[in-house]
């Protein structure tokens with residue numbers, strides 16, 4: 001969008017050397033030019049009203065003042081009906097009398113002096129006016145006009161077209177505009193700037209100075225249908241002189257601020273018509289640029305442009321951001337809206353849903369125009385988007401264009417038959433309050449205020465004749481109506497005010513802004529609040545039929561007339577927008593910059609407080625976390641301690657129980673008269689010895705003496721208790737031993753009580769052990785559970801070595817307990833076996849002696865023999881004692897029915913000798929036992945020694961005596977410890 005820099009000598013900025021002109025370059029000077037060649041007869045005209053010479057037109061109006069009131073039908077009578085309508089409508093605009101009085105005779109009004117029949121000779125002086133006609137506000141846009149046709153003059157398409165001098169485009173604000181920008185601060189300054197080339201008398205009129213804020217340009221679109229080789233001769237476009245001349249009927253010269261020929265590109269159009277205005281907007285002025293013209297003459301092309309040739313809107317956007325970049329002393333906020341007026345309805349082009357349809361548009365909230373003392377007239381509700389880059393802004397606008405264009409192809413409100421308005425609101429404020437900007441006036445402004453200005457870029461719909469389709473006709477009628485209203489308002493513009501101080505026409509009547517949405521929206525700009533740049537597009541070539549050509553010409557003339565009136569009538573007193581202080585109030589409420597600044601401040605404060613709070617919170621959380629961890633650690637330690645305590649408790653309990661148990665055993669063994677009889681004591685604790693003794697005795701029962709001796713030797717070799725007993729018997733004799741035996745044998749001294757007591761003791765012992773085993777089992781389970789949980793905990797905290805030692809101790813305890821259980825079980829088995837053996841012996845004896853054997857006799861005999869055992873009868877006594885005890889035990893454990901038990905006889909009623917009976921039973925028993933031993937020997941359970949002794953076979957085969965008893969300890973039977981213990985016990989046996 002930039003062109004190569006070219007020399008601008010010929011059209012340099014305002015300070016470029018301009019040809020010496022006799023008068024000011026303002027249009028108002030047109031009428032004041034006293035050049036001899038000036039055909040304009042009104043010397044006082046301060047307005048450079050479009051001038052035209054009529055060639056063969058209707059009879060000239062005698063006086064300029066009469067020209068405006070002329071009925072519209074007075075013009076264009078030679079044109080076709082359509083053009084007549086158009087011509088009439090435009091020409092019917094009444095001209096402000098005040099101005100018209102100063103206007104030179106206008107070809108539009110037909111107020112052409114007879115002497116102006118021919119333009120050609122008078123053209124040269126007019127060119128001189130154009131050079132001086134550069135408006136004040138935009139004076140710095142390099143609009144110095146070359147008075148020379150020179151090499152730039154050329155004929156094109158039958159037109160005499162003088163191309164405008166090329167000019168470099170630059171987005172920099174430091175170009176030719178910068179000089180004037182610094183000298184322009186308000187309308188007064190503007191006029192001053194504008195008057196650099198005007199005479200003091202021209203500056204005297206404020207109205208005239210205000211008009212310097214309005215620039216009107218005409219752009220001629222290349223005519224694609226024309227034959228470039230054929231000179232027309234009817235139209236002449238001279239860009240250098242800003243002149244459009246028509247030499248046809250109603251022809252004349254039209255001079256504007258800028259005339260862009262067909263060779264001028266968008267860049268040049270922007271530079272000359274809008275660039276300065278855009279800069280002013282950035283400085284705080286409101287600015288409006290709009291394109292007006294017939295359909296297809298290039299309004300959209302000029303406003304939007306193409307990718308290769310961007311138009312006013314994209315170039316303005318570029319300049320806006322360039323300005324922001326180059327103004328570090330201020331901060332800016334930009335927001336953009338985009339609306340269209342279609343069939344007198346306003347649509348928000350930025351709120352269009354994608355894939356928009358008529359229905360969707362209908363669903364859009366109705367947008368109304370409202371008026372605000374500070375904002376003026378504005379549409380609401382309207383979406384505004386804040387933009388931060390040129391790309392973003394262009395995208396937003398492109399989105400709006402897309403909505404408009406898409407709709408236009410779909411035969412609805414998006415049609416190009418709508419007026420499209422882009423509004424860019426610029427908010428700015430000093431970055432450093434009171435900072436020096438080098439401008440005394442700026443620094444005098446209250447620091448910190450926000451300035452809000454608006455740039456409106458409007459692509460009007462093209463005026464159109466009646467279309468064929470109904471929709472088109474409806475659109476066309478709305479377009480034409482709104483354009484007509486626009487023309488009417490412009491034509492009625494004056495410096496008059498009504499009683500309310502509002503703009504009024506010369507009669508003091510209010511202006512019909514409300515007759516159309518377009519004029520209502522443009523009210524601010526038209527009434528002088530804004531800088532205005534109007535770009536009128538025309539197409540001079542006539543394509544197609546004569547009628548079409550005529551129509552075209554009429555439309556073009558209408559456009560030119562509109563442009564002339566706009567230039568003549570619009571007076572802008574644009575002032576830099578006041579800076580809004582604070583966000584309060586009507587105007588402040590929409591100042592986003594201020595609001596955002598305050599919001600940022602608020603958020604920062606919040607952030608600070610939040611940071612503090614969150615810092616405290618984090619601290620608290622950390623503290624809580626630490627405390628929680630500490631608590632968890634404490635609880636864990638407590639649990640561990642409790643576990644240890646429990647274990648210790650259990651161990652202590654176990655030990656206690658063990659001690660109790662041992663105590664009980666000791667007591668039990670005392671109560672069973674261990675000391676008096678080694679055999680009995682074996683039943684209590686050392687059953688192994690007693691069993692051995694018993695078996696040995698049985699094994700040697702064939703001989704009386706050897707049995708006793710063997711018993712003694714066995715006892716002495718394997719049991720200290722047995723040896724002591726024997727020793728006691730041998731050394732001390734009967735009395736003490738007898739006493740002990742009495743104690744142990746019972747109150748009755750018959751041995752029954754003793755056996756019962758023993759039995760009871762065994763039972764108690766058994767239940768003790770059962771209970772103890774149950775306790776151990778319970779503890780074992782607990783220990784295992786604790787061990788497994790600790791093991792898992794140990795795995796999870798492998799760095800805690802403490803677990804290893806604990807596990808080890810527990811497993812040691814478990815092993816110990818297992819060993820204890822096994823031992824106890826083995827003892828139980830021993831006892832059971834002993835009981836079984838005794839029962840078996842008793843049964844054998846009974847079988848031998850018969851059912852009528854007297855127990856009393858046996859007991860008495862046993863007692864007698866026990867108390868004074870004669871050495872000669874040792875064998876017999878021994879056996880009888882065994883028998884008696886076995887019988888007693890059998891009776892005690894499993895007492896026979898009372899009827900079956902004979903009463904203890906005082907004397908032997910049966911008449912058979914107890915000795916004989918005893919001898920028989922002993923023999924019988926010996927025989928049975930021998931058989932049993934023999935069986936065991938044969939089956940390999942017992943090995944018989946050479947001297948008659950027996951021992952259990954090494955292969956661990958257990959005989960019936962070794963069969964394990966069934967207890968409630970089945971789960972522990974699989975324990976290798978128990979099994980090995982059992983084996984060991986068996987081996988010991």
Ligand SMILES: Nc1ncnc2c1ncn2[C@@H]1O[C@H](COP(=O)(O)OP(=O)(O)OP(=O)(O)O)[C@@H](O)[C@H]1O
Pocket residue numbers: 220221222262293294295296297298299300301302416460461462463537
């Ligand atoms: N100065 C120009 N140079 C080259 N092509 C142009 C120029 N002006 C207009 N055109 C072309 O003419 C056609 C019509 O232009 P454009 O659409 O801008 O007209 P318009 O005035 O906006 O019409 P409407 O009022 O119907 O929207 C487009 O194809 C455009 O490219």
